[in-house]
Amino acid sequence: DNKTHLGREKADRSTRDQVLDKRTEAIIEHMVRKELISELQGVISTGKEANVYAAPLYTYDDEAGVQTGTHYRAAKIYKTSILSFVDRERYITGEHRFRNGGHKGNNRKMVKKWAEKEFRNLQRLNRAGLACPYPIQLKANVLLMEFLGDSEGHAYPRLRDVELEGVDDNEIAQQWRTLYIQLLGLVRRLYHVCRLVHADLSEYNILYHEHVLYLIDVSQSVGHDHPQTYDFLRMDLHNVGSFFHRKGVDTLRDRTVFEFVTASSGGAQHADDPTADAAAAAETIEQLYAALTTPAEGADGETDTEALAALEVDNEVFRTQYIPQSLHQIYDEGMVARGDGPVGGVEALHAKDSLYRNLLAGDKKSDAEEDAEEDADEDNDEADEKD
Ligand code: ADP
Ligand code: MG
Numbered sequence: 001d002n003k004t005h006l007g008r009e010k011a012d013r014s015t016r017d018q019v020l021d022k023r024t025e026a027i028i029e030h031m032v033r034k035e036l037i038s039e040l041q042g043v044i045s046t047g048k049e050a051n052v053y054a055a056p057l058y059t060y061d062d063e064a065g066v067q068t069g070t071h072y073r074a075a076k077i078y079k080t081s082i083l084s085f086v087d088r089e090r091y092i093t094g095e096h097r098f099r100n101g102g103h104k105g106n107n108r109k110m111v112k113k114w115a116e117k118e119f120r121n122l123q124r125l126n127r128a129g130l131a132c133p134y135p136i137q138l139k140a141n142v143l144l145m146e147f148l149g150d151s152e153g154h155a156y157p158r159l160r161d162v163e164l165e166g167v168d169d170n171e172i173a174q175q176w177r178t179l180y181i182q183l184l185g186l187v188r189r190l191y192h193v194c195r196l197v198h199a200d201l202s203e204y205n206i207l208y209h210e211h212v213l214y215l216i217d218v219s220q221s222v223g224h225d226h227p228q229t230y231d232f233l234r235m236d237l238h239n240v241g242s243f244f245h246r247k248g249v250d251t252l253r254d255r256t257v258f259e260f261v262t263a264s265s266g267g268a269q270h271a272d273d274p275t276a277d278a279a280a281a282a283e284t285i286e287q288l289y290a291a292l293t294t295p296a297e298g299a300d301g302e303t304d305t306e307a308l309a310a311l312e313v314d315n316e317v318f319r320t321q322y323i324p325q326s327l328h329q330i331y332d333e334g335m336v337a338r339g340d341g342p343v344g345g346v347e348a349l350h351a352k353d354s355l356y357r358n359l360l361a362g363d364k365k366s367d368a369e370e371d372a373e374e375d376a377d378e379d380n381d382e383a384d385e386k387d
Contacts, residue, residue, distance in 0.1 A: 072147035118219035128193040129274035160203035185281030201236035
């Protein structure tokens with residue numbers, strides 16, 4: 001009856017109204033006119049900061065006047081009136097690329113920055129040949145990208161929701177281990193070739209399809225110049241490590257994995273070849289497993305509780321104390337905000353510990369070049385906005 005009909009209409013609208021203010025509506029209409037999409041369809045995900053929609057593009061046979069097919073895209077629409085963005089300030093503060101972007105008190109601009117950051121980061125990932133959505137268009141708070149899903153509009157599952165199939169538990173466990181190794185290779189490539197740390201990596205921000213892991217949700221990913229890069233990397237690796245551990249994978253120690261990702265000898269040799277890079281990563285990881293000579297992790301199957309306890313302590317020390325304390329000591333936040341970068345102590349630390357040697361061994365010039373490129377883009381955007 002009339003009442004239920006109105007009720008439903010209201011419910012439908014409320015999902016959209018969260019995000020689709022007048023300006024956002026106008027952007028969608030523009031994308032429809034440009035035939036980038038035909039409409040916004042179902043909501044794939046409603047999040048704190050953004051909603052993701054399936055956006056079909058219908059193809060027609062103009063002469064016959066019939067629809068011939070549907071090609072799906074994904075539209076991530078950042079919410080423009082959201083307080084949780086305050087939380088995310090810290091991702092921007094101190095990062096070179098956004099040094100000049102103080103957007104406190106201006107939500108729309110702030111949200112636009114996030115969408116922009118995600119768009120650029122997706123470009124970087126694509127350039128490096130990492131599996132992720134291809135970014136199609138960005139307009140203010142609307143990011144249009146490749147749809148990761150089937151031709152019917154069903155998105156690929158998040159890694160969290162994946163149930164692997166196999167002949168027995170052993171085979172399934174083996175598949176999880178293979179995915180674990182694949183992911184570590186991706187994180188290493190992301191670090192060395194894209195020069196990024198995801199900074200929100202977990203089983204929720206990885207999609208899975210046919211043995212391939214796709215990285216998504218990279219708006220908060222940070223470059224090597226961010227003061228908390230290594231905190232985020234450590235957190236990312238810990239998150240995915242414990243996920244795979246829960247799946248029964250004999251995961252490597254946090255510290256070992258951190259060294260694997262940051263080692264300056266890793267990844268760089270195969271910058272132009274993602275497949276060779278993945279193979280090299282897998283080989284290195286197998287070597288790391290083979291090199292585990294402590295009784296606790298030895299191949300003889302015996303567990304030495306003392307060694308195991310020592311490993312746990314080492315892990316815990318690494319996790320909770322090692323990097324945070326050091327980083328907070330070497331970075332003066334005020335200096336970072338002014339763009340002066342890290343000061344003092346770095347050289348000493350550099351010499352003191354191989355971890356930091358790995359971390360600091362990057363090619364500074366390429367970073368600067370990349371930034372110059374991106375600053376130029378930003379200037380263009382601003383010019384666009386004025387006309
Ligand atoms: P949030 O910031 O809300 O976490 P995400 O980028 O993680 O946003 O996207 C939320 C969800 O939307 C993902 O978990 C995934 O299920 C889905 N999703 C995001 N991007 C795509 C895409 N390109 N193709 C298919 N599904 C996607
Ligand atoms: Mg997410």
